[in-house]
Amino acid sequence: MTLEEPAPGSVRPGGRTARIRAAVLRTxxxxxxxxxxxxxxLAEIAAAAGVGKTTVYRRWGxxxxxxxxxxxxxxxxxxxxxxxxxxxxxLTANARLVAKTLTDRRQSRLFxxxxxxxxxxxxxxxxxxxxYDVRLTEWAPCVExxxxxxEAPAGTDPRAVLSAVSAPLYYRLLASGDPIDEAxxxxxxxxxxxxxxxGTFVTRxxxxx
Amino acid sequence: MTLEEPAPGSVRPGGRTARIRAAVLRTxxxxxxxxxxxxxxLAEIAAAAGVGKTTVYRRWGxxxxxxxxxxxxxxxxxxxxxxxxxxxxxLTANARLVAKTLTDRRQSRLFxxxxxxxxxxxxxxxxxxxxYDVRLTEWAPCVExxxxxxEAPAGTDPRAVLSAVSAPLYYRLLASGDPIDEAxxxxxxxxxxxxxxxGTFVTRxxxxx
Numbered sequence: 001m002t003l004e005e006p007a008p009g010s011v012r013p014g015g016r017t018a019r020i021r022a023a024v025l026r027t028x029x030x031x032x033x034x035x036x037x038x039x040x041x042l043a044e045i046a047a048a049a050g051v052g053k054t055t056v057y058r059r060w061g062x063x064x065x066x067x068x069x070x071x072x073x074x075x076x077x078x079x080x081x082x083x084x085x086x087x088x089x090x091l092t093a094n095a096r097l098v099a100k101t102l103t104d105r106r107q108s109r110l111f112x113x114x115x116x117x118x119x120x121x122x123x124x125x126x127x128x129x130x131x132y133d134v135r136l137t138e139w140a141p142c143v144e145x146x147x148x149x150x151e152a153p154a155g156t157d158p159r160a161v162l163s164a165v166s167a168p169l170y171y172r173l174l175a176s177g178d179p180i181d182e183a184x185x186x187x188x189x190x191x192x193x194x195x196x197x198x199g200t201f202v203t204r205x206x207x208x209x
Numbered sequence: 210m211t212l213e214e215p216a217p218g219s220v221r222p223g224g225r226t227a228r229i230r231a232a233v234l235r236t237x238x239x240x241x242x243x244x245x246x247x248x249x250x251l252a253e254i255a256a257a258a259g260v261g262k263t264t265v266y267r268r269w270g271x272x273x274x275x276x277x278x279x280x281x282x283x284x285x286x287x288x289x290x291x292x293x294x295x296x297x298x299x300l301t302a303n304a305r306l307v308a309k310t311l312t313d314r315r316q317s318r319l320f321x322x323x324x325x326x327x328x329x330x331x332x333x334x335x336x337x338x339x340x341y342d343v344r345l346t347e348w349a350p351c352v353e354x355x356x357x358x359x360e361a362p363a364g365t366d367p368r369a370v371l372s373a374v375s376a377p378l379y380y381r382l383l384a385s386g387d388p389i390d391e392a393x394x395x396x397x398x399x400x401x402x403x404x405x406x407x408g409t410f411v412t413r414x415x416x417x418x
Contacts, residue, residue, distance in 0.1 A: 175379055
């Protein structure tokens with residue numbers, strides 16, 4: 001039985017479509033993590049996912065279209081922000097979550113593959129920007145709450161703070177190759193907090209107000 | 210006349226080999242920047258560089274081998290560190306240099322292409338690590354001099370400081386897509402300085418001593 005032939009009575013509205021999408025995205029993610037973007041093939045994914053080739057071509061069109069949908073799905077599935085009650089706690093939790101993702105065997109290869117794909121393809125690139133936009137926006141309340149609690153200067157830019165936490169870990173993954181561990185995560189969070197405390201992430205508009 | 214047939218009398222020891230290498234690496238860099246790593250083809254590079262195909266295959270073997278040599282050449286060619294007399298000045302100069310590289314049309318595409326290639330190829334990955342190692346080591350005296358001048362705490366890790374300056378700019382290029390400009394460069398330098406001042410980049414060994 002394939003995913004396109006569910007057991008009688010098991011089909012609810014959207015169920016079959018959602019199951020097909022989940023199977024295809026899971027397979028695409030596995031293959032991206034395993035072999036990267038260059039050899040991604042829709043017919044192979046369809047066969048491995050147990051879905052008709054025509055369905056996959058009609059719905060996703062190209063490997064880049066499929067990777068874009070995978071990124072949108074990752075953004076939808078992403079965990080809500082942590083709320084520990086302090087900016088230090090929240091940023092440390094964020095840094096450790098990023099470090100965990102970038103050291104997980106499947107996830108780290110998947111991220112490296114989609115980032116690599118985005119460098120050469122505008123559809124993937126736009127989807128990657130959307131993904132980081134969702135993540136950065138989702139965690140912004142950490143900084144907004146810290147401002148409200150008086151832990152961060154008014155006008156501190158949440159996006160700059162959260163980018164500062166993630167950036168050193170991505171730099172290790174993609175550029176220097178230095179190890180990504182809890183110490184690296186905690187240093188990234190502490191360095192971001194130091195810059196917050198110094199007012200370095202206060203936007204010019206706020207500083208001028 | 211091809212590069213392999215220099216004008217009589219113009220050949221000095223190493224001259225012909227060096228000219229061939231320069232032409233091949235320049236062409237490889239152009240094609241990488243233009244189309245990325247996936248379609249890099251040694252025969253096409255040889256033809257475009259005016260060098261015999263056999264020479265290119267014998268010397269570089271594979272596209273990954275050629276990209277590795279390009280990265281080694283980029284490391285050799287890289288400019289020495291700036292010495293402005295202050296850590297703030299040096300790190301700002303470093304950040305602006307990185308921002309300039311990552312916004313230059315050819316250079317930004319070239320870096321994105323080799324970083325993308327490194328995610329899927331161990332030879333390229335090792336060469337990329339060597340490249341960043343050279344850059345980070347070359348700029349380390351900024352931090353060592355700052356420690357000697359009392360501008361940074363003893364035990365501050367130069368590699369951590371310089372990675373912190375570059376990382377937010379690479380994160381913009383490869384992940385968030387946020388603009389890379391002088392303001393972003395200056396904020397990256399300031400944030401790194403804030404963390405230096407707070408002692409966040411002091412290594413544990415130094416802190417324990």
